[in-house]
Amino acid sequence: MDRTASRVAIVMGSQSDWPTMQAAVDTLGQLEVSCEARIVSAHRTPDRLHAFGKGAAEEGFEVVIAGAGGAAHLPGMIAALTHLPVLGVPVQSRALSGLDSLLSIVQMPAGVPVGTLAIGEAGATNAALLAASILALSDDSLADRLRAFRARQTGDVADRPVA
Numbered sequence: 706m707d708r709t710a711s712r713v714a715i716v717m718g719s720q721s722d723w724p725t726m727q728a729a730v731d732t733l734g735q736l737e738v739s740c741e742a743r744i745v746s747a748h749r750t751p752d753r754l755h756a757f758g759k760g761a762a763e764e765g766f767e768v769v770i771a772g773a774g775g776a777a778h779l780p781g782m783i784a785a786l787t788h789l790p791v792l793g794v795p796v797q798s799r800a801l802s803g804l805d806s807l808l809s810i811v812q813m814p815a816g817v818p819v820g821t822l823a824i825g826e827a828g829a830t831n832a833a834l835l836a837a838s839i840l841a842l843s844d845d846s847l848a849d850r851l852r853a854f855r856a857r858q859t860g861d862v863a864d865r866p867v868a
């Protein structure tokens with residue numbers, strides 16, 4: 706495995722997913738976890754999808770975050786092609802507000818899991834945090850950074866609302 710490679714791959718079905726998936730990139734950046742963002746589509750770039758899924762582990766990635774909207778086959782197809790953990794982010798669609806994306810990503814047949822997060826930016830942020838938690842199982846300094854992130858988040862919550 707290439708130890709200089711990014712640890713997390715963040716793939717998305719279209720450029721239009723970037724405003725959502727950027728939250729995953731930003732969150733991993735805060736935790737100093739290396740990541741690389743790519744556009745890959747099961748529908749529009751099937752050969753690229755196949756090459757990515759087959760080669761992801763060999764490229765050195767340890768976790769894949771896959772965001773897609775609508776008929777979101779991308780996370781499931783990647784999960785079919787790699788043994789790496791795949792975290793799916795349902796991107797909010799215009800037609801059905803992301804419910805289509807959610808149901809399309811979450812309902813995998815037994816044997817090929819996609820860890821499905823919430824619709825939209827919250828899902829992208831949490832996918833990054835979950836990816837970091839997975840990596841932190843064997844990375845003590847990342848575990849410390851995650852604990853510090855949580856502590857900062859807790860500290861940022863006021864005791865009382867501003868009226």
Ligand SMILES: Nc1c(C(=O)O)ncn1[C@@H]1O[C@H](COP(=O)(O)O)[C@@H](O)[C@H]1O
Pocket residue numbers: 717718719720721722745746747748749772773774775776777778779780796
């Ligand atoms: N769900 C998929 C896949 C796929 O699953 O392979 N490829 C693109 N898309 C999604 O199509 C939506 C609309 O894309 P455009 O905005 O490019 O028309 C995006 O949310 C993308 O993730």
